[in-house]
Amino acid sequence: DTAVSQTPKYLVTQMGNDKSIKCEQNLGHDTMYWYKQDSKKFLKIMFSYNNKELIINETVPNRFSPKSPDKAHLNLHINSLELGDSAVYFCASSKDREVYPEAFFGQGTRLTVV
Amino acid sequence: SQQGEEDPQALSIQEGENATMNCSYKTSINNLQWYRQNSGRGLVHLILIRSNEREKHSGRLRVTLDTSKKSSSLLITASRAADTASYFCATPSSGGYQKVTFGTGTKLQVIP
Numbered sequence: 001d002t003a004v005s006q007t008p009k010y011l012v013t014q015m016g017n018d019k020s021i022k023c024e025q026n027l028g029h030d031t032m033y034w035y036k037q038d039s040k041k042f043l044k045i046m047f048s049y050n051n052k053e054l055i056i057n058e059t060v061p062n063r064f065s066p067k068s069p070d071k072a073h074l075n076l077h078i079n080s081l082e083l084g085d086s087a088v089y090f091c092a093s094s095k096d097r098e099v100y101p102e103a104f105f106g107q108g109t110r111l112t113v114v
Numbered sequence: 115s116q117q118g119e120e121d122p123q124a125l126s127i128q129e130g131e132n133a134t135m136n137c138s139y140k141t142s143i144n145n146l147q148w149y150r151q152n153s154g155r156g157l158v159h160l161i162l163i164r165s166n167e168r169e170k171h172s173g174r175l176r177v178t179l180d181t182s183k184k185s186s187s188l189l190i191t192a193s194r195a196a197d198t199a200s201y202f203c204a205t206p207s208s209g210g211y212q213k214v215t216f217g218t219g220t221k222l223q224v225i226p
Contacts, residue, residue: 004156033214035216041151041200041218041219041221042218042219043157043202043216043219045213045214045215045216048213055213056213090156090157092156092157092214094206094214099144099145100144100145100162100164100206101206101214102147102159102162102206103149103157103159103204103206103214104159105156105157105158106156107155107156108154108155108156
């Protein structure tokens with residue numbers, strides 16, 4: 001019954017590889033996000049999708065490509081992985097057009113690039 | 115740049131003591147939220163305070179908001195070891211498409 005689930009939980013890969021992280025929410029929310037949390041716990045928004053449409057792209061390198069096949073899913077594909085991509089990536093969702101939106105988070109995917 | 119910044123970055127207290135964390139933000143808001151992150155987990159929503167509220171309570175949590183100073187504080191009373199976590203303030207946009215922006219976080223350690 002996990003509200004926001006993302007897979008895998010851990011991902012270790014070599015530089016230059018391409019990898020994907022999947023996210024699904026069963027809350028019926030219209031808006032989904034990807035956040036990156038670095039080693040200093042600094043949490044930064046990367047993308048926001050609303051009803052499968054890209055709304056926010058916070059100057060993320062184009063090696064990162066989100067894809068939303070439907071409003072319950074938002075996947076993150078990363079090409080040509082670099083050492084600096086190592087971080088914890090969080091998927092989240094919220095209701096659209098809420099006066100006081102609350103974000104619901106997945107458990108995170110710890111990506112380690114070696 | 116981050117919308118919110120928490121202060122202090124790290125806080126260590128004894129069990130039973132109170133913990134106070136502060137958050138400053140930059141733009142106008144209609145609400146401010148606090149989240150907790152346990153080690154290795156995602157963030158969990160704790161409490162929301164609206165811009166027309168000055169103080170709000172939820173169990174052992176007390177949140178204040180001063181919109182004139184663009185600041186908020188989170189007080190955890192009678193802390194427990196289980197309160198050990200990082201705490202983030204968040205300033206969501208509203209009305210249109212949502213964007214929840216987080217502060218830099220305060221890492222709280224409660225020593226048993």
